[in-house]
Every structure is written in structure tokens, then in C-alpha cells.
Amino acid sequence: MKIVADENIPLLNAFFQSIGDITTYPGREIGPEQVADADILLVRSVTQVNQTLLANSSVRFVGTCTIGTDHIDLAYLEEQGINFAAAPGCNANAVVEYVVSVLDVLAEQQGFNWQDKVMGVVGKGNVGDRLYQALIKLGVTCLVNDPILEATEENESCEYVSLDQLLAESDIVTLHTPLTEAGDYPTYHLLDAARLDQLKPNAILINASRGAVVDNQALMSSLLAGKPLTVALDVWEQEPEINRQLLPLITIATPHIAGYSVDGKIAGTEMVYRAICRAFGLPSRVRVEGIKPLPKLKALSFSSDASLEEVLSTSIRSVYDVRQDDALFRNSLRALAEDASTAQVFDSLRKHYRSRREFSTVKIKIKKCSGKVSSALKALNFNIVTV
Ligand SMILES: NC(=O)c1ccc[n+]([C@@H]2O[C@H](COP(=O)([O-])OP(=O)(O)OC[C@H]3O[C@@H](n4cnc5c(N)ncnc54)[C@H](O)[C@@H]3O)[C@@H](O)[C@H]2O)c1
Numbered sequence: 001m002k003i004v005a006d007e008n009i010p011l012l013n014a015f016f017q018s019i020g021d022i023t024t025y026p027g028r029e030i031g032p033e034q035v036a037d038a039d040i041l042l043v044r045s046v047t048q049v050n051q052t053l054l055a056n057s058s059v060r061f062v063g064t065c066t067i068g069t070d071h072i073d074l075a076y077l078e079e080q081g082i083n084f085a086a087a088p089g090c091n092a093n094a095v096v097e098y099v100v101s102v103l104d105v106l107a108e109q110q111g112f113n114w115q116d117k118v119m120g121v122v123g124k125g126n127v128g129d130r131l132y133q134a135l136i137k138l139g140v141t142c143l144v145n146d147p148i149l150e151a152t153e154e155n156e157s158c159e160y161v162s163l164d165q166l167l168a169e170s171d172i173v174t175l176h177t178p179l180t181e182a183g184d185y186p187t188y189h190l191l192d193a194a195r196l197d198q199l200k201p202n203a204i205l206i207n208a209s210r211g212a213v214v215d216n217q218a219l220m221s222s223l224l225a226g227k228p229l230t231v232a233l234d235v236w237e238q239e240p241e242i243n244r245q246l247l248p249l250i251t252i253a254t255p256h257i258a259g260y261s262v263d264g265k266i267a268g269t270e271m272v273y274r275a276i277c278r279a280f281g282l283p284s285r286v287r288v289e290g291i292k293p294l295p296k297l298k299a300l301s302f303s304s305d306a307s308l309e310e311v312l313s314t315s316i317r318s319v320y321d322v323r324q325d326d327a328l329f330r331n332s333l334r335a336l337a338e339d340a341s342t343a344q345v346f347d348s349l350r351k352h353y354r355s356r357r358e359f360s361t362v363k364i365k366i367k368k369c370s371g372k373v374s375s376a377l378k379a380l381n382f383n384i385v386t387v
């Protein structure tokens with residue numbers, strides 16, 4: 001079989017070489033010519049998969065090693081009988097950790113305790129639900145908006161509120177919806193000028209979903225008009241070409257790397273590999289363990305005199321500190337001429353992203369610490385050892 005794949009999919013050979021011959025391309029350069037005689041197409045989020053790409057191809061299976069599927073014309077694939085698999089939830093932990101790091105950093109910068117704030121979670125799917133569960137365990141007051149789940153869940157897993165109520169009452173609003181333009185609850189420009197106006201003064205807005213869930217032009221106008229808002233954007237409209245004028249108004253700016261843990265990326269490859277094996281009736285023998293030694297993190301240890309805040313903040317930062325990504329992004333863009341395209345920098349930072357691990361991969365030794373400390377660490381998925 002012939003496999004055409006985005007070169008940024010990790011462990012391509014280890015997983016797929018027994019299935020077929022692999023040819024790789026930069027994701028944005030995969031076009032009709034590249035896929036013409038392919039059986040399997042493996043992409044990440046930057047390749048638009050639709051009729052234009054596939055009409056004259058022999059592709060029978062499309063796999064995206066990502067959570068998001070807004071780059072795929074799912075209706076077209078179904079109509080053509082082309083098999084499809086995504087990787088739901090593969091990097092959800094990493095996004096939760098990005099949000100937690102944003103909270104930790106802003107709390108220090110602005111002098112508040114994020115656990116005392118009211119959090120508004122919009123979209124309670126793989127990412128939103130994991131975030132919600134962690135926050136609830138930490139005792140944080142959460143408002144959740146997800147009209148689709150609210151209408152379909154037999155036993156509601158939380159008390160849902162309208163988006164209007166959530167925006168009016170939350171100190172921190174974090175977006176975790178897919179990008180959709182149709183249906184009863186489309187999310188394209190879900191936060192438009194009017195909705196941005198509904199945010200509380202001094203609210204914090206975090207977007208790690210898809211750029212166009214927030215109207216970036218309206219956000220810029222609102223910030224320029226002096227609306228007191230703190231904004232963390234991981235995703236931008238028109239990526240990789242971002243609005244350079246918006247950047248200085250954003251407190252934490254990153255190039256769509258919230259989900260970029262090495263664990264999450266590999267999980268994405270593995271999920272698609274298993275789906276292909278199922279679809280083609282092949283044995284799925286490859287296991288992540290044993291393929292690649294992942295970078296190990298040193299164990300941390302805390303004793304009874306460490307406060308809850310100190311333990312949490314040190315633990316979070318030792319694994320992931322979003323300021324590193326923010327600084328790299330801003331510095332790389334600063335080196336560009338004012339009117340130069342941001343595409344190359346944006347894509348290059350993502351392509352050469354470091355091997356970031358997840359909270360669960362660090363061992364935290366705690367000695368005579370309070371039950372509160374250990375439950376808070378557990379809520380965030382840290383691996384605790386009591387000594
Ligand atoms: N920044 C990153 O690196 C990164 C990484 C992973 C995922 N993502 C993005 O994060 C988003 C969430 O991912 P997920 O895995 O949780 O998706 P998911 O499909 O599991 O969950 C999305 C949830 O949003 C809800 N929803 C849909 N429309 C809504 C609306 N109008 N209002 C409120 N809720 C609505 C759905 O009912 C669902 O429960 C997606 O856009 C995904 O592409 C970004």
C-alpha cells in the first residue's frame with residue numbers, strides 16, 4: 001500500500017512501515033498531485049482534506065493524528081466511502097496543562113489565587129471535561145456551557161449554564177469547542193464583539209480551541225478601546241498568518257502548541273495506526289513502549305513546610321511553563337520585518353517544538369504533606385509517592 005503522510009507526524013516509520021511505503025511532505029504542501037496514487041493519507045491539522053484534494057486520487061483511508069477535524073470534509077469522505085479516523089482526546093491532557101500553566105503564570109503576575117476564581121468552561125468534551133474534573137477536584141467554582149451535551153446527556157454531569165450567564169459571571173473564561181459553521185450551535189466567531197463585551201471587567205479569556213472561535217478583529221478593537229481584559233491565545237484566525245497588531249495586546253501568546261506534548265502527539269499517531277489496522281484487518285503489533293525512549297523528568301520532592309501554592313506552582317512549572325513558549329514566539333516574530341509574513345516562523349516553531357512531557361510523567365515525592373496537597377497534585381494528574 002502507498003501511504004502519503006505529513007512529515008510532522010512522529011514515529012511514522014515505527015508505526016506504519018509494516019503497512020506500506022511511506023512518502024512524506026510538509027503538511028501544507030500535500031496537494032492532489034502528492035495523493036494521486038496513495039491508498040492511505042495521514043495528516044495533521046494543516047492539510048485541508050476535501051474534494052479538491054481527493055477527487056482524482058485512489059485514497060481509501062484518511063487519518064488525522066489530531067483531535068480537531070475542522071480541516072476535513074467529513075461529509076465528502078462519507079459520500080465517497082473513504083474510511084476516516086481521528087485521534088479524539090490524544091492531546092487533551094496537554095491542553096489542560098497549558099490552561100493550568102496560564103492560570104499559574106497570570107496568578108503570579110497579577111497577584112491572585114486562581115483557585116478562588118470562578119472559571120467558565122465553554123465546551124465540555126475531551127479537553128473541557130478533563131479540565132472541569134481537575135478544577136472541581138481542586139475546589140474551583142466552575143460554570144459550564146455546552147448546549148449540545150446539555151441536550152443529549154441523560155444524567156447531566158454538571159450544572160450547565162447559558163453562554164450569556166457564563167460570560168457575565170466568570171472571572172476566567174476558557175474555550176474548548178470545535179470550530180463549526182453549521183448546526184444549531186455554530187462556534188465560528190462564538191465570541192464576537194457583542195459577546196466579548198459581555199465579559200466581566202478584568203476577566204481573563206483563554207482560547208486554545210481554534211482561532212476563529214474568537215473574532216480576532218473584534219478582540220483587537222475591544223482591547224484597543226481599553227476593555228480591561230487579560231487574554232491568552234494559543235490559536236489564531238488565519239494561522240499561520242497571524243494578525244501582528246493583535247500580538248502585543250495579548251498577555252500570553254503561543255503558536256498553537258497547547259496540545260504539543262510528546263505524549264499527546266505519539267498518542268495521536270498510535271490511535272490512527274490502530275484504526276488503520278482495524279479497517280484493513282491487520283494485526284496491530286506496534287507498541288509505543290520500546291519504540292522511543294522519551295525524555296525523563298527528575299522527581300521533585302516536598303516536605304511538610306511547603307505550602308499548597310508553592311507545591312502546585314513549582315510542580316506545574318517544572319513540567320510546563322507557558323512563558324517559555326510565549327517568549328520564543330514573541331522573540332522570533334520580533335526578528336521579522338514589520339510587514340513580513342508570520343507563516344514561516346509560526347510553522348517552524350511548531351515543527352521544531354521541544355519534547356514536552358505531561359504532568360503524569362513526573363514523580364513527586366511528598367513527605368508528611370497535608371492531604372490537601374496530595375489531593376491537589378492528584379487532581380492535576382501528577383504521579384505521587386509518599387515517603
Ligand atoms: N490548541 C491546541 O493545541 C489544541 C489541542 C487539542 C484540541 N484543540 C481544539 O480544542 C477544541 C476542543 O477539543 P476536544 O477534544 O475537547 O473536542 P470535543 O469534540 O471532545 O469536545 C468539544 C465540546 O464542545 C461542545 N460544543 C460544540 N459546540 C458548542 C457550542 N456552540 N457551545 C458550547 N459547546 C459546544 C461539544 O458538545 C463538545 O462537548 C477543538 O476545537 C480542538 O480542535 C486544540
Ligand SMILES: O=C(O)[C@H](O)[C@H](O)COP(=O)(O)O
Pocket residue numbers: 008043044045046065066067068069091256257258259260
Ligand atoms: O487538533 C489538535 O489535536 C491540535 O490542535 C493539535 O495540536 C494540532 O496540531 P497540528 O496538527 O497542527 O500539528
